[in-house]
Amino acid sequence: MTTITLPALDSDEALLATGSGMLRVPGYSLGERTIQVDEQIAIELVVAARSAAESAYAPFSRFNVGAAVMMEDDPEERIFCGSNVENSSYGGTVCAERTAIFNASGQQLRRIRLLAVSTPATLNAPLEQRSPCGLCRQVIREFADEDTLVICDSGEDDVIGDIFDIERLLPFGFQFARE
Ligand code: THU
Numbered sequence: 001m002t003t004i005t006l007p008a009l010d011s012d013e014a015l016l017a018t019g020s021g022m023l024r025v026p027g028y029s030l031g032e033r034t035i036q037v038d039e040q041i042a043i044e045l046v047v048a049a050r051s052a053a054e055s056a057y058a059p060f061s062r063f064n065v066g067a068a069v070m071m072e073d074d075p076e077e078r079i080f081c082g083s084n085v086e087n088s089s090y091g092g093t094v095c096a097e098r099t100a101i102f103n104a105s106g107q108q109l110r111r112i113r114l115l116a117v118s119t120p121a122t123l124n125a126p127l128e129q130r131s132p133c134g135l136c137r138q139v140i141r142e143f144a145d146e147d148t149l150v151i152c153d154s155g156e157d158d159v160i161g162d163i164f165d166i167e168r169l170l171p172f173g174f175q176f177a178r179e
Pocket of ligand 1: 058065094095
Protein backbone atom coordinates (compact mmCIF):
# COMPACT_ATOMS: atom_id res chain seq x y z
CA MET A 1 0.00 0.00 0.00
CA THR A 2 1.36 3.40 -1.00
CA THR A 3 0.15 6.84 0.06
CA ILE A 4 -0.02 9.35 -2.78
CA THR A 5 -1.27 12.94 -3.00
CA LEU A 6 -3.62 14.09 -5.73
CA PRO A 7 -2.90 17.74 -6.47
CA ALA A 8 -5.42 20.56 -5.96
CA LEU A 9 -7.35 21.92 -8.93
CA ASP A 10 -8.63 25.48 -8.73
CA SER A 11 -10.37 27.86 -11.06
CA ASP A 12 -12.49 30.88 -10.14
CA GLU A 13 -16.03 31.46 -11.31
CA ALA A 14 -16.25 34.10 -14.01
CA LEU A 15 -19.26 36.13 -15.16
CA LEU A 16 -19.11 37.17 -18.78
CA ALA A 17 -21.26 40.01 -20.03
CA THR A 18 -23.14 39.55 -23.30
CA GLY A 19 -25.63 41.94 -24.93
CA SER A 20 -28.56 39.93 -23.49
CA GLY A 21 -27.33 38.80 -20.07
CA MET A 22 -24.46 37.17 -18.29
CA LEU A 23 -22.86 33.87 -19.08
CA ARG A 24 -21.26 32.13 -16.15
CA VAL A 25 -18.10 30.03 -16.30
CA PRO A 26 -18.51 27.86 -13.21
CA GLY A 27 -15.62 27.84 -10.80
CA TYR A 28 -14.12 24.53 -9.75
CA SER A 29 -12.16 23.80 -6.65
CA LEU A 30 -10.74 20.49 -5.55
CA GLY A 31 -8.48 20.35 -2.56
CA GLU A 32 -5.26 18.40 -2.59
CA ARG A 33 -6.00 14.95 -1.20
CA THR A 34 -4.06 12.01 0.05
CA ILE A 35 -5.15 8.54 -1.00
CA GLN A 36 -3.99 5.01 -0.45
CA VAL A 37 -3.22 2.90 -3.48
CA ASP A 38 -2.58 -0.80 -3.37
CA GLU A 39 -0.03 -0.85 -6.15
CA GLN A 40 -0.10 -4.63 -6.43
CA ILE A 41 -3.84 -4.54 -7.16
CA ALA A 42 -3.32 -1.60 -9.52
CA ILE A 43 -0.77 -3.54 -11.54
CA GLU A 44 -2.91 -6.68 -11.49
CA LEU A 45 -5.88 -4.73 -12.87
CA VAL A 46 -3.83 -3.03 -15.59
CA VAL A 47 -2.44 -6.41 -16.66
CA ALA A 48 -5.98 -7.88 -16.62
CA ALA A 49 -7.29 -4.94 -18.69
CA ARG A 50 -4.52 -5.36 -21.25
CA SER A 51 -5.31 -9.01 -21.59
CA ALA A 52 -9.10 -8.37 -21.73
CA ALA A 53 -8.47 -6.15 -24.76
CA GLU A 54 -7.51 -9.31 -26.65
CA SER A 55 -11.15 -10.45 -26.41
CA ALA A 56 -12.57 -7.28 -27.97
CA TYR A 57 -15.13 -7.69 -30.73
CA ALA A 58 -14.13 -4.68 -32.82
CA PRO A 59 -14.51 -5.57 -36.52
CA PHE A 60 -15.48 -2.00 -37.43
CA SER A 61 -12.97 0.23 -35.64
CA ARG A 62 -10.29 -2.44 -35.18
CA PHE A 63 -9.59 -0.61 -31.92
CA ASN A 64 -9.38 -3.04 -29.01
CA VAL A 65 -10.07 -1.83 -25.48
CA GLY A 66 -9.94 -3.81 -22.24
CA ALA A 67 -11.07 -2.95 -18.73
CA ALA A 68 -10.80 -4.61 -15.35
CA VAL A 69 -12.53 -3.59 -12.15
CA MET A 70 -12.39 -4.53 -8.49
CA MET A 71 -15.41 -3.57 -6.40
CA GLU A 72 -15.25 -2.08 -2.90
CA ASP A 73 -18.28 -4.11 -1.79
CA ASP A 74 -16.88 -7.43 -3.00
CA PRO A 75 -15.42 -9.31 -0.01
CA GLU A 76 -13.95 -11.81 -2.47
CA GLU A 77 -11.93 -9.04 -4.23
CA ARG A 78 -12.67 -10.54 -7.64
CA ILE A 79 -11.51 -8.95 -10.86
CA PHE A 80 -14.30 -8.38 -13.38
CA CYS A 81 -13.13 -7.85 -16.95
CA GLY A 82 -14.69 -6.45 -20.07
CA SER A 83 -13.80 -5.52 -23.63
CA ASN A 84 -15.56 -3.47 -26.25
CA VAL A 85 -18.34 -5.17 -28.21
CA GLU A 86 -19.16 -3.44 -31.48
CA ASN A 87 -22.33 -3.73 -33.54
CA SER A 88 -23.35 -3.38 -37.20
CA SER A 89 -25.76 -0.74 -35.95
CA TYR A 90 -22.95 1.38 -34.55
CA GLY A 91 -25.03 2.77 -31.69
CA GLY A 92 -25.31 -0.74 -30.25
CA THR A 93 -21.61 -0.75 -29.42
CA VAL A 94 -20.69 -1.10 -25.75
CA CYS A 95 -17.30 0.07 -24.45
CA ALA A 96 -14.93 -2.08 -22.43
CA GLU A 97 -15.38 -0.10 -19.22
CA ARG A 98 -19.16 -0.48 -19.25
CA THR A 99 -18.90 -4.18 -20.11
CA ALA A 100 -16.66 -4.72 -17.05
CA ILE A 101 -18.83 -2.59 -14.74
CA PHE A 102 -22.08 -4.24 -15.88
CA ASN A 103 -20.45 -7.60 -15.33
CA ALA A 104 -19.74 -6.63 -11.69
CA SER A 105 -23.15 -5.02 -11.25
CA GLY A 106 -24.70 -8.32 -12.36
CA GLN A 107 -23.23 -9.77 -9.16
CA GLN A 108 -25.00 -7.02 -7.19
CA LEU A 109 -21.75 -5.12 -6.66
CA ARG A 110 -22.19 -1.34 -6.83
CA ARG A 111 -19.04 0.44 -5.59
CA ILE A 112 -15.92 0.65 -7.71
CA ARG A 113 -12.67 0.43 -5.80
CA LEU A 114 -10.33 0.54 -8.78
CA LEU A 115 -10.95 0.34 -12.50
CA ALA A 116 -8.19 -0.01 -15.08
CA VAL A 117 -8.60 0.61 -18.79
CA SER A 118 -6.17 -0.34 -21.50
CA THR A 119 -5.96 0.54 -25.20
CA PRO A 120 -2.99 -1.53 -26.39
CA ALA A 121 -2.77 0.24 -29.78
CA THR A 122 -2.42 3.74 -28.28
CA LEU A 123 -0.53 3.21 -25.05
CA ASN A 124 1.98 5.88 -26.00
CA ALA A 125 -0.60 8.34 -27.31
CA PRO A 126 -2.00 11.37 -25.46
CA LEU A 127 -4.45 10.59 -22.65
CA GLU A 128 -7.44 11.49 -24.83
CA GLN A 129 -6.71 8.40 -26.94
CA ARG A 130 -6.50 5.97 -24.05
CA SER A 131 -8.92 7.21 -21.37
CA PRO A 132 -12.64 6.48 -20.87
CA CYS A 133 -15.16 8.15 -23.16
CA GLY A 134 -17.68 10.60 -21.69
CA LEU A 135 -20.46 8.04 -21.53
CA CYS A 136 -18.27 5.59 -19.63
CA ARG A 137 -17.16 8.36 -17.24
CA GLN A 138 -20.81 8.96 -16.40
CA VAL A 139 -21.40 5.24 -15.86
CA ILE A 140 -18.28 5.04 -13.69
CA ARG A 141 -19.69 7.94 -11.65
CA GLU A 142 -22.89 6.00 -10.98
CA PHE A 143 -20.88 3.36 -9.11
CA ALA A 144 -18.16 5.63 -7.71
CA ASP A 145 -17.52 7.27 -4.37
CA GLU A 146 -14.69 9.55 -3.28
CA ASP A 147 -12.35 6.60 -2.84
CA THR A 148 -12.92 5.21 -6.32
CA LEU A 149 -9.84 5.30 -8.54
CA VAL A 150 -9.45 4.91 -12.29
CA ILE A 151 -6.15 4.09 -13.98
CA CYS A 152 -5.46 4.52 -17.70
CA ASP A 153 -2.76 2.18 -18.91
CA SER A 154 0.36 3.87 -20.24
CA GLY A 155 3.12 2.59 -22.49
CA GLU A 156 5.78 4.63 -20.73
CA ASP A 157 8.55 2.73 -18.99
CA ASP A 158 8.15 2.76 -15.24
CA VAL A 159 4.66 4.40 -15.36
CA ILE A 160 1.81 2.11 -14.29
CA GLY A 161 -0.71 4.55 -15.72
CA ASP A 162 -2.54 7.84 -15.22
CA ILE A 163 -4.65 7.87 -12.06
CA PHE A 164 -7.88 9.77 -11.37
CA ASP A 165 -10.48 10.06 -8.67
CA ILE A 166 -14.02 10.61 -9.91
CA GLU A 167 -14.01 14.40 -9.53
CA ARG A 168 -10.85 14.65 -11.59
CA LEU A 169 -12.18 12.20 -14.19
CA LEU A 170 -15.60 13.79 -14.60
CA PRO A 171 -16.01 17.31 -13.26
CA PHE A 172 -19.68 18.35 -13.11
CA GLY A 173 -20.85 14.79 -13.87
CA PHE A 174 -24.64 14.57 -13.77
CA GLN A 175 -26.22 13.38 -10.54
CA PHE A 176 -29.92 12.64 -10.26
CA ALA A 177 -31.15 13.98 -6.94
CA ARG A 178 -32.70 10.88 -5.37
CA GLU A 179 -34.85 10.99 -2.22
N1 THU B 1 -14.12 2.36 -26.70
C1 THU B 1 -14.10 1.75 -25.48
O1 THU B 1 -14.25 0.52 -25.37
N2 THU B 1 -13.92 2.53 -24.39
C2 THU B 1 -13.78 3.88 -24.42
O2 THU B 1 -13.76 4.52 -23.38
C3 THU B 1 -13.63 4.56 -25.70
C4 THU B 1 -13.98 3.77 -26.92
C5 THU B 1 -14.34 1.52 -27.89
C6 THU B 1 -15.68 1.73 -28.55
C7 THU B 1 -15.38 1.31 -29.97
O3 THU B 1 -15.57 -0.09 -30.07
C8 THU B 1 -13.91 1.61 -30.15
O4 THU B 1 -13.37 1.81 -28.86
C9 THU B 1 -13.64 2.84 -31.00
O5 THU B 1 -14.30 3.94 -30.52
